[in-house]
Amino acid sequence: MKSPVPIYDCHGHVGVHPDFPAYKHTPAEMICVMDLLNIEVLAITSTLACYNDCPRGNAEVAEALKRYPQRFRGYITVNPNPPGEALQELERWVGFHTPPLIKLHPDLHKYPVNGPHYRPVWDYANQTRAIVLVHTWDSDPNCGPLRLAPIAQEFMHARILIGHAGVTWRGYQQSMRVAEVAPNTFLDIAGSQSHRTVIEVAVSRLGAERILFGSDMPYLEAAVSLGRVLTAHIPDQAKELILRNNFRRLLEEGPGS
Amino acid sequence: MSKSGIDPALGEALAWNVFDANARVGHSGVHGELALEAPDLMNELDRFGIQQALVSHFAAEEYDAEEGNKALARDTGEFAARLTPAWAALPDSDSIQRLAARQPAAVRLFFGILKHNFSSVPWCAGELLEYLQANAILTLIAREDIEWNSLASMLENFPRLPVLLLESGYRADRYLFPLLRRHPNLYFDSSTYVAHRQLESFVERFGTDRLVFGSRLPLYTPGAALAALATARIPAEARLLIAGGNLRRLIRAETGGKQ
Numbered sequence: 198m199k200s201p202v203p204i205y206d207c208h209g210h211v212g213v214h215p216d217f218p219a220y221k222h223t224p225a226e227m228i229c230v231m232d233l234l235n236i237e238v239l240a241i242t243s244t245l246a247c248y249n250d251c252p253r254g255n256a257e258v259a260e261a262l263k264r265y266p267q268r269f270r271g272y273i274t275v276n277p278n279p280p281g282e283a284l285q286e287l288e289r290w291v292g293f294h295t296p297p298l299i300k301l302h303p304d305l306h307k308y309p310v311n312g313p314h315y316r317p318v319w320d321y322a323n324q325t326r327a328i329v330l331v332h333t334w335d336s337d338p339n340c341g342p343l344r345l346a347p348i349a350q351e352f353m354h355a356r357i358l359i360g361h362a363g364v365t366w367r368g369y370q371q372s373m374r375v376a377e378v379a380p381n382t383f384l385d386i387a388g389s390q391s392h393r394t395v396i397e398v399a400v401s402r403l404g405a406e407r408i409l410f411g412s413d414m415p416y417l418e419a420a421v422s423l424g425r426v427l428t429a430h431i432p433d434q435a436k437e438l439i440l441r442n443n444f445r446r447l448l449e450e451g452p453g454s
Numbered sequence: 455m456s457k458s459g460i461d462p463a464l465g466e467a468l469a470w471n472v473f474d475a476n477a478r479v480g481h482s483g484v485h486g487e488l489a490l491e492a493p494d495l496m497n498e499l500d501r502f503g504i505q506q507a508l509v510s511h512f513a514a515e516e517y518d519a520e521e522g523n524k525a526l527a528r529d530t531g532e533f534a535a536r537l538t539p540a541w542a543a544l545p546d547s548d549s550i551q552r553l554a555a556r557q558p559a560a561v562r563l564f565f566g567i568l569k570h571n572f573s574s575v576p577w578c579a580g581e582l583l584e585y586l587q588a589n590a591i592l593t594l595i596a597r598e599d600i601e602w603n604s605l606a607s608m609l610e611n612f613p614r615l616p617v618l619l620l621e622s623g624y625r626a627d628r629y630l631f632p633l634l635r636r637h638p639n640l641y642f643d644s645s646t647y648v649a650h651r652q653l654e655s656f657v658e659r660f661g662t663d664r665l666v667f668g669s670r671l672p673l674y675t676p677g678a679a680l681a682a683l684a685t686a687r688i689p690a691e692a693r694l695l696i697a698g699g700n701l702r703r704l705i706r707a708e709t710g711g712k713q
Contacts, residue, residue, distance in 0.1 A: 198464050198684040217625040220655040230651065233685060366488070389624060389648055391678035393488055393498075393671070415650040417624070424681025428464060428502070 200423055202437050203237035205444040207358055208330060208387040208411030209269075211261050212244035212254065222415040224261045228268055234419055236412070239269055240444075242300035242330065244416070246274035251282070255290050262293065270448065272300035272330055277314035284317050296326045296451070303339040304332055311344045319348060322355035328447055330358040330385065335368030342371040349379030356381055356447055358409060361388040362399070369395050376403050383443070386422055387411030396429040396439075405435035409444045467680050468503035473698035474676070475508050475594070475643045476620050476668030479529050479537075480522075482512040490672040492529040492537070499536070502676040504669070506536050508701065510562040510594070514542035519570060520552065527556075538705065540594050543586070545572050545579040554585065559705040560618075561586065562594040565604075574600060574608040583608065587615040592704045596620040602629045609637040616704055618642065620668060624649035634664055641704065643668030644679050644696065653696075654686040662692040666701045 209227070213219035221230070231239060241261060246254025251274055258271040271293045275283035287297065299322055303310040310331055322329050333342045342363040349357050362372040362384040369384075369392070376382045384399055384407060399408055410426060412419030426439055477499075482489035489512060490498065499507055509530055514522020519542035530537040540562040543553050553561065564570040572578055586593050593615055595605070609617060619642040622630055626647075634640055645668035647653060656665060667683060669676035683696060 198466070198681055217627050217649060220649065221651040226651075233687075366485075389646070391648075391670075391674040393673065393675040413650075418648045418650055418652065418682050420681040420685040421648050421678045424464065424677040424679075424684075425675055427681070428675060428677030 198420065198424070198427075199233070200235040200427070200440055202441050203235055204410055204423075204440045205442075205448070206236050206239045206412050206414070206419070207409045207444045208360060208385050209239040209241040209414045210244045210247075210416055211241045211257050214244055214416060215248065219415060224265060224269070227415055228265065230414065230419060231268065234423055236419065237268070237441075238445075239412070239414065240272060240298060240330075241269050242272040242274050246276075247300070247302040247305050247332075251276050251286050252289070255286060259290065259293070270294060270298060272298040274300040274302065275318055276306050277303075277308045277312065277318070278306065280314045281317075283315075284321060287318070287321055294448075296328065297322075299327050299329045301329060302332045304334060304337060307339060309339045309344065311348055319352045319355065323352035324354070326354050326356065326450070328356045328358065330360050332360045333363050333368065333372065334361065335363045335365040335371065342368060342375050345382065346375045346378055349375065349382045353379075353381055356383070358383050358385045358411075360385050360411070361413075362386060364388045364390055366390075366392045366395065369399065373399060373402050376407050382407075383447075384408045385411040386425065386439070387413040387417065388422075389417055391421060391425055396425055397431055400429075400431045400435050405431065405438040406443055408439045410440050464677070464680060464684060465503070466684060467697070470503075470694055470697035472502075472504045472667060472680075473506040473508070473701045474499070474504050474669045474671065475618060475666045475701050476645045477507040477509045477671040478512055478515070479509050479672075480512045480525055483516050485512075485673055488673050492533060495672060496533055496536070498671055498676070502669075502680060504676060505698070506538065507669075507671070508540050508560055508594070508705070509537045510540040510542065514562075515564055515569060519544050519549065523552075523556070542570070543582055544570060545582040547581060550582055550585050558591050560592040560594060562596075564599055565595070566599045569599065574604050576611055583612045583615060587612045590614070590616060592616050592618055594618045594620055597622045597626070602633075606633060609633065609640055613637065613639065615639060616641070618666065618704070621646045621670065623647075624652060627652075631659075634660060640664070641666060641700070644683065645670035645674060648678070648682060653682055654688050657686070657688045657692055657696075662688070662695045663700060665696050666704070667697050
């Protein structure tokens with residue numbers, strides 16, 4: 198099984214994780230899996246930065262971008278604590294991409310995505326038309342999808358990817374409510390739960406243009422997301438948008454678009 | 455892409471003779487939008503080329519074991535060649551007698567406080583677990599229904615009982631691996647074993663005998679677990695065993711029945 202179109206994958210990582218063993222996680226091993234499934238481009242965020250240390254983690258991303266510039270895009274992962282450090286980090290890695298890709302993990306950084314420490318980041322994202330991938334989880338006090346609606350409406354030039362689309366069945370419903378009121382938001386389907394019909398419902402409610410393929414590689418199995426999309430009851434054109442065109446279009450839209 | 459909705463590459467699953475270890479049927483008070491009655495469940499199995507499934511009933515899980523078993527008999531009866539009941543079981547003698555009359559190939563236990571609310575320790579479930587062990591009846595337990603320590607104790611106390619752990623989750627390896635090494639009658643399903651390259655890494659470490667395919671229908675799409683199996687870099691015969699061969703061995707389906 199392989200994607201019939203080369204995939205642009207909006208959600209990947211570099212690194213390992215504390216809570217279970219990581220398998221075949223080096224960038225070289227990941228590229229072998231990307232080739233196996235036909236993933237052309239993977240946007241990666243540092244797992245080290247999500248859990249523990251943004252400067253060192255983002256340096257790992259820089260190294261992967263340097264080594265595999267054709268296969269990876271790099272998110273700059275920022276931590277709202279201590280206040281002010283996030284902007285320094287965004288400036289340090291400004292060379293990654295224009296517009297920048299930014300990753301927020303309010304769950305692991307234990308700070309609400311709509312809290313004041315994040316506001317400078319949202320201002321920056323708005324000014325630069327950044328793509329901002331936000332980890333979300335159903336109703337979570339720090340990263341429940343519904344918290345993103347007022348942010349997306351206030352910072353309307355930021356392109357916000359609702360990471361994992363809230364994960365659960367209810368999380369998807371919340372994510373779709375956000376996407377319905379905020380046109381600058383997109384659902385990222387990466388996740389450990391594979392509820393039946395949820396992709397069909399999302400395409401029906403939002404249109405396929407608002408849904409992005411995400412794998413969460415090398416945390417989660419990329420074939421799972423691929424299987425969900427390829428076997429969904431949606432038109433082939435919608436599958437192609439989700440697998441490739443939507444995220445590619447976001448990446449190619451310049452700062453003045 | 456196929457007009458049928460299945461990627462042609464996933465069509466290869468048709469040749470695997472897939473036997474799904476983890477499916478449920480009937481109305482659900484918890485998962486209303488996703489639950490499927492038997493004919494619709496069959497349609498989903500057909501859509502993904504799944505030949506057979508081991509099925510429990512939401513009515514047993516959410517309401518009453520005996521009522522659920524009656525519903526399971528009714529709902530699976532029409533499709534007996536393809537749907538194998540995983541009966542609910544309670545620890546009292548009367549329930550065990552009723553269970554035995556059904557000549558079960560498999561049971562699914564719901565220990566949870568808000569489900570059937572009993573313990574796996576011998577003073578509580580000893581008679582039931584002895585019966586299941588004596589008759590080599592495959593015993594399904596979802597990870598959310600039993601703590602790791604309780605599972606370990608049960609496996610110690612009933613070493614010949616074949617246990618199939620469902621929905622162990624992708625974070626389970628540091629618990630799962632020691633238990634698998636200690637207890638040769640422990641198996642698990644693939645429905646939530648979805649970390650990056652986890653399935654093929656498991657086969658490289660443990661071989662093929664302990665893992666069985668599970669979809670988690672009707673809550674999850676089989677497209678997810680089938681894709682993980684389809685893309686695992688494992689030998690073809692390993693894929694066939696995981697897809698269905700192991701489960702058929704465990705419920706003795708290949709020899710035409712049970713004891």
